[in-house]
Amino acid sequence: VIPYASFLYFAVAGLYVLLPIALARTIRAGAGAWWRQAGILAATALMLAIQYSGQLDPNVPSSLRQIWAVLLYAAGQYLVAAALLAYRTRGRAKWPGYLAVALALGPLLVAKFLPLNAAAAAAGPAGAPGAAGLVEFIGLSYATLRAIDVLIEIHDGLIKTLSPGQYFAFLVFFPTVSSGPIDRFRRFAADWHAPLSRTGFFEDLDGAVHRIFTGFFYKFIVAHLIYERWLKHIPANPTWGHSLSYMYGYSAYLFFDFAGYSAFAIGFSFLLGIHTPENFARPFLSRNIREFWTRWHITLSFWFRDFVYMRFLLFVFKKRWFRNKHSAAYLANLLTFGLMGFWHGTEPRYLVYGVYHAALVTGHDLFARWNKPHPDQPARIWGSGWPWQAAGILVTLHAVCFGFLIFSGRRFY
Amino acid sequence: MATTPASSAPPALAADRARTRSPWLRALQTFGLFAYYLAILIVLLWIYGRGNAPAAPFIYQGF
Numbered sequence: 338v339i340p341y342a343s344f345l346y347f348a349v350a351g352l353y354v355l356l357p358i359a360l361a362r363t364i365r366a367g368a369g370a371w372w373r374q375a376g377i378l379a380a381t382a383l384m385l386a387i388q389y390s391g392q393l394d395p396n397v398p399s400s401l402r403q404i405w406a407v408l409l410y411a412a413g414q415y416l417v418a419a420a421l422l423a424y425r426t427r428g429r430a431k432w433p434g435y436l437a438v439a440l441a442l443g444p445l446l447v448a449k450f451l452p453l454n455a456a457a458a459a460a461g462p463a464g465a466p467g468a469a470g471l472v473e474f475i476g477l478s479y480a481t482l483r484a485i486d487v488l489i490e491i492h493d494g495l496i497k498t499l500s501p502g503q504y505f506a507f508l509v510f511f512p513t514v515s516s517g518p519i520d521r522f523r524r525f526a527a528d529w530h531a532p533l534s535r536t537g538f539f540e541d542l543d544g545a546v547h548r549i550f551t552g553f554f555y556k557f558i559v560a561h562l563i564y565e566r567w568l569k570h571i572p573a574n575p576t577w578g579h580s581l582s583y584m585y586g587y588s589a590y591l592f593f594d595f596a597g598y599s600a601f602a603i604g605f606s607f608l609l610g611i612h613t614p615e616n617f618a619r620p621f622l623s624r625n626i627r628e629f630w631t632r633w634h635i636t637l638s639f640w641f642r643d644f645v646y647m648r649f650l651l652f653v654f655k656k657r658w659f660r661n662k663h664s665a666a667y668l669a670n671l672l673t674f675g676l677m678g679f680w681h682g683t684e685p686r687y688l689v690y691g692v693y694h695a696a697l698v699t700g701h702d703l704f705a706r707w708n709k710p711h712p713d714q715p716a717r718i719w720g721s722g723w724p725w726q727a728a729g730i731l732v733t734l735h736a737v738c739f740g741f742l743i744f745s746g747r748r749f750y
Numbered sequence: 751m752a753t754t755p756a757s758s759a760p761p762a763l764a765a766d767r768a769r770t771r772s773p774w775l776r777a778l779q780t781f782g783l784f785a786y787y788l789a790i791l792i793v794l795l796w797i798y799g800r801g802n803a804p805a806a807p808f809i810y811q812g813f
Contacts, residue, residue: 340811344798553794556808558793594806595808598811682813
């Protein structure tokens with residue numbers, strides 16, 4: 338069963354998981370946090386069994402079901418994290434941390450690069466979760482980022498204890514397992530340990546209902562209509578007019594599709610008492626490309642900002658690789674956005690998409706520095722009044738829409 | 751000596767006014783949300799109630 342993709346999924350999740358948990362949170366208001374923890378674990382185990390009940394890959398001669406791949410993956414990642422934590426209590430060397438991150442990346446790299454998987458992916462419907470390979474399950478890319486978050490924070494000494502139940506719940510938390518939003522372990526832990534309260538439950542219920550309805554509006558109405566009434570009717574031959582129409586249509590579709598999914602995931606999380614962070618904040622109203630990346634797929638862009646961009650800059654400044662801090666930042670942009678593009682898949686279009694955004698962010702920084710007003714001199718060209726802000730929104734919108742056209746893989750030339 | 755401007759209401763009265771205004775605003779907000787949710791349900795029934803194909807798979811579940 339594909340999460341949030343059918344009314345059957347909502348009926349099953351609502352009847353067997355969310356309703357009992359809501360009732361328990363009402364009746365047991367004021368109980369200790371372990372009620373929530375037990376509820377989350379039971380709900381996650383049940384929903385994972387439903388979501389991952391299918392075989393791994395019909396093209397691979399194996400009867401292995403996805404659920405076993407998920408459980409094996411979670412158990413393996415827990416062992417790696419627990420081993421690193423045990424080491425960090427006595428050792429200070431850095432290589433175990435690097436080794437642990439490499440081990441966490443292993444399954445994802447195998448899934449992306451193993452020829453068997455590439456053939457299986459090619460045989461499956463494009464972009465559909467049925468294209469999973471021998472080790473891949475829906476959400477592996479997201480689980481890998483969550484696993485690395487834990488490892489880096491253990492390495493930094495920020496995580497001191499790691500219970501198997503909490504780690505399992507965080508790594509494969511059922512509302513967010515298939516496509517995020519990508520939560521952080523320490524933020525998740527705060528909710529995990531918080532005591533239950535009746536007021537808190539009703540606030541969560543209010544937020545959940547609103548998000549779930551918004552999810553239906555975005556995905557099942559707006560995205561559906563864009564797909565059925567717009568995208569499906571654009572001819573495949575790449576004329577400029579068709580490409581332009583596809584660019585706007587696909588951008589809108591991508592937003593309503595993913596923002597709808599995120600609204601469902603956050604709404605379900607709220608019902609379980611976990612305040613999964615938002616993924617979108619009106620991205621098409623961004624005034625520049627840097628602002629766009631604080632409003633679009635926020636949990637992914639912040640993950641890469643914290644664990645790639647900032648780490649890379651700290652590393653190169655420590656090693657004194659660059660005399661000019663701006664050169665280091667531009668290389669960090671290329672690395673961050675290149676990896677972010679690559680994270681989506683090994684197809685060249687994703688790498689081009691990442692490099693394109695690195696170029697946009699770098700270009701914006703260069704322009705902003707050149708244009709910057711000084712105490713005795715106004716901005717050179719781009720002012721700060723509302724017409725400039727409106728122009729900024731328009732330029733950014735078109736720049737990101739062109740990026741989504743690259744991302745879509747549709748030929749436009 | 752500080753004087754109270756003639757146009758400003760005493761604190762108790764202002765609080766009372768806020769209390770009387772707030773339920774109406776809250777009711778209006780609740781009604782707006784209810785209408786929003788109801789409209790979504792009606793459109794969902796209109797689109798999918800006639801046996802239309804389910805929505806396409808989520809793009810980001812393919813990564």
